[in-house]
Amino acid sequence: MQFTLVVYGAPHSSEGAATALRFARALLQSGHAIYRVFFYSDGVHNGSALAAPPQDEQDLLSQWQALERNHKLDLTICIAAAQRRGVLSPSEASRLEKTSGNLADGFELAGLGQLAEASAVSDRVVTFGG
Amino acid sequence: MPQSKSILALCRHAPYGNTLAREGLEAVLACAAMDQTPEVLLINDGVFQLLQQNPEQIGEKNLHRNLQALPMFGVEILYVCRKSVEQRGLCPDDLCVPGAEITLLDDTGTFIGKFDQVLSF
Numbered sequence: 001m002q003f004t005l006v007v008y009g010a011p012h013s014s015e016g017a018a019t020a021l022r023f024a025r026a027l028l029q030s031g032h033a034i035y036r037v038f039f040y041s042d043g044v045h046n047g048s049a050l051a052a053p054p055q056d057e058q059d060l061l062s063q064w065q066a067l068e069r070n071h072k073l074d075l076t077i078c079i080a081a082a083q084r085r086g087v088l089s090p091s092e093a094s095r096l097e098k099t100s101g102n103l104a105d106g107f108e109l110a111g112l113g114q115l116a117e118a119s120a121v122s123d124r125v126v127t128f129g130g
Numbered sequence: 131m132p133q134s135k136s137i138l139a140l141c142r143h144a145p146y147g148n149t150l151a152r153e154g155l156e157a158v159l160a161c162a163a164m165d166q167t168p169e170v171l172l173i174n175d176g177v178f179q180l181l182q183q184n185p186e187q188i189g190e191k192n193l194h195r196n197l198q199a200l201p202m203f204g205v206e207i208l209y210v211c212r213k214s215v216e217q218r219g220l221c222p223d224d225l226c227v228p229g230a231e232i233t234l235l236d237d238t239g240t241f242i243g244k245f246d247q248v249l250s251f
Contacts, residue, residue, distance in 0.1 A: 006249070008150065040153065040157070041149055041150050041153050042149070080156070081153060111160070112156065112157050112160030112161075113160055113163075113164050115157060115160070115161070115249075116157075116160055116161040116163075116164035116166040117131065117164065117166075119135065119137055119161070119166060119247045119249065120131060120133070120134050120135055120137075120166050121134070122247075124247075125247045125248070125249065127249070127250045130143075130148075130150050130250070130251070
């Protein structure tokens with residue numbers, strides 16, 4: 001079955017962010033496909049390369065990136081929600097005259113149309129956090 | 131893109147305490163613009179979105195602008211959970227969005243169950 005996950009939870013703020021990651025891993029282990037993981041609202045913070053959690057706390061970013069590398073996951077961050085919260089690619093940072101970008105490798109910025117399209121083509125849409 | 135799945139947007143949050151109220155409506159409008167027009171059900175604290183608002187006093191943009199855009203994007207009926215309205219002591223006559231028809235639902239569970247996808251905001 002083809003799934004799309006929608007993540008509203010920010011890492012280290014909402015358990016939803018970590019639950020989404022574990023659910024994604026469980027889906028892939030069970031032989032399901034993930035069409036897209038769409039990060040929206042506070043969930044866009046999952047794509048910040050600047051988070052520096054203490055070593056004895058889980059690092060969700062590196063785990064998302066590992067899933068992306070191993071399974072070619074589509075990790076899409078809503079660009080409008082990300083701009084509000086300061087998650088910018090280098091080119092967006094330059095365009096908006098900010099000092100630096102912080103979008104983590106493996107994540108892409110795109111519009112809300114990607115959520116609409118994913119809803120249309122996926123068998124299931126599951127929301128985490130919020 | 132042809133609409134292959136029926137989509138319901140659940141709006142569950144009061145208008146200004148959580149950004150999901152605004153970002154949910156933005157997502158509804160984006161889906162409608164992509165010809166994936168969802169139905170909209172306001173439930174739980176989401177029913178507060180339909181009251182008259184004066185958020186300028188707290189430096190917020192009025193969410194009613196987004197709500198009023200819905201009929202122009204093909205969302206002409208706003209479904210509202212009757213129980214949520216009654217639990218909060220609201221009067222149904224006070225729930226209003228110009229251009230949209232407000233329809234109170236008694237059995238939201240059956241209604242939600244009819245849709246292929248539910249986007250929860």
